[in-house]
Amino acid sequence: MIKNGDINQLVQELFPLWGVELVGVEGEVIEEETGLPAEGVWVEISKVLDSGTVVYLSDFLTDEGGRFSGLIPGASVYQAFSWGEARISHPAVSFPSPRSQLPPYQLELKIGAVGRIAWEVKDLSGKKIPVRLTLLQNGQVKKYLVSATGEGEALVVPGTYEVWFSRGPEYTITSLSPVEVIAGAEPIHLQTTLMRVVDTSGFIGADLHLHAEPSPDSELPISERISACLAEGLEFIAATDHDHITDYNPVIKAMGVSDLIKAVPSEEVSSPILGHFNAFPLTPDPEARANGAIDWFKKSAQETFDEARNRLGAVVVQVNHPRDDPTGYFYAIKFNRQTGQADETVPTKLGLDPEDEILSFDFDAFEVYNDRFQEDDDESLLDWFTLLNLGHRVTITGNSDSHRISSLPGWPRNYIASSTDNPGEVSVEEIMQSVLDQKVVVSAGAFVRFNVNGIAGLGETITDTDGEVELNIEVQSPDWVEVSELWIVENCNLVQVIPITAPASQVVKYQGSVLANPSQDSWYVVIVRGSEDLPLHGRRATDPRAITNPIYVDVDGNGIFDHPDPPGIQDCDFPSLLQ
Helix, strand or coil, X not given: CCCCCCCHHHHHHHHHHHCCCEEXXXXXXXXXXXXXXXXXXXXXXXXXCCCCCEEEEEEEECXXXXXEEEEEECCCEEEEEEECCCCCEXXXXXXXXXXXXXXXXXXXXXXXXXEEEEXXXXXXXXXXXXXXXXXXXXXXXXXXXXECCCEEEEEECCEEEEEEEECCCCECCEEEEEEEECCCCCCEEEEEECCECCCCCCEEEEEEEECCCCCCCCCCCHHHHHHHHHHXXXXXXXXXXXXXXXXXXXXXXXXXXXXXXXXXXXXXXXXXXXXXXXXXXXXXXXXXXXXXXXXXXXXXXXXXXXXXXXCCCCCEEEECCCCCCCCCHHHHCCEECCCCEECCCCHHHHCCCCCCCCCCCCCCEEEEEEHHHHHHHHHHHHHHHHHHHCCCCCEEEEECCECCCCCCCCCCEEEEECCCCCHHHCCHHHHHHHHHXXXXXXXXXXEEEEEECCCECCCCEEEXXXXXXXXXXEEECCCCCCCCEEEEEECCEEEEEEECCCCCCCCEEEEEEEEECCCCCEEEEEEEECCCCCCXXXXXXXXXEEEECCEEEECCCXXXXXXXXXXXCCCCCCCCCCC
């Protein structure tokens, strides 16, 4: 039997099989400040070579009495080091080798006591709301804490912090400083109020690419994933674990937050050769392997798309991080924007059968902004422009691809058109249709409303033959999200850049109309950018951003949108988003 989390309980059974002589060691770990036994602390034992090199041997985990015991391989000199969550460690302690025939060597180790922090956050009505706490020291993020209820208590390494409270880009943020967390003391209690200031009515905030513990590369419990999403103000989420259909809804119901957030079961089909694809919504099958997930082995993209739709009922198929090396579909097939075709022509190089088709455009959404692969944003955006110019009405999305608590969900996110602003009443069918219809704004901090001539909205086509159209645009962001430029894109060309000069305190950063003069059928996209990195993002530097899906203008009056000529992007005049 293996004790929970204790590696030594395993290796002491294996070493004799390898002919390794073992010696006994035991001891206890005491909190320096309180003198109490330290439960749940790791004790790491290493051997010290004659050269001074330290080589790891084994780990122990202390019990409720702060004690540990076990067997370790023989050596001349050992080193013991203790560490634990929210504790300050002491330097390693050296000790000589006990002889195997003697009683176990006795160790007494010291470690710092834990610190504790408690909080309560409300909105202006006095109602507790979900919240994220960001703890900083010297300007560096040290820890994120999240709460689905607006209150909680957590262990924190003792020290002095600046604590920021937030709930995503629709709310104000507040800070408290200095916050002294004292080892072994009662928790320090923090209280504040947050206010919703950005008006996103008619849209639901969604992250369509998230991972939790069903993914082999994530250890995040589903309940903590949901709390983190609520803390960022998300209202609709997709569970997209690698090659596993996951449904968050039973956990959402058990947490009592069904009125705040809705989830759609999904999976990330994760071929290491051909690329990663999301499909939603899916129906889990508890009797099947991985709840009925798609087996991607030797399947072409088209075969994967067909199985997602025909067997699992998917409405939307999304290409994830298209240009990532090696998990992006457009990277794998070497998509050529000049020709609109794949330069890779040998299916077997992609793990496919020789007769399989390499390129399929039979997907609905295209992830142009993924927080884990920002370096690919330019390529993915230009790929999408090519798709539009080829006549493919593919919807762009932006998602966090978050795998752990330090990777914030909802940065970026999608604002998806919805007839209700109440998450508990959101229709999955309507949200999926809005994605198909391109009624989506991709956002990392800013929100954009956009229409043409006051009539046509996102994804729609308007017939206007008089040679001039009016693009009506509104940009919002809270005072802590800086935006500085508005870009107008026409058929992949950047045709106008408008400085945004409104003061930070003003939520509506821009509101106005821009005249455009299309000479042929044209699609229009609005991009908003900031020049300063988003504060409190922590994981990596990233600038504020928002990108709309297109609105189409039928100039020749034939009642349909004729895609531009030339179909590719060889003549596109568009600068880097990453400059």
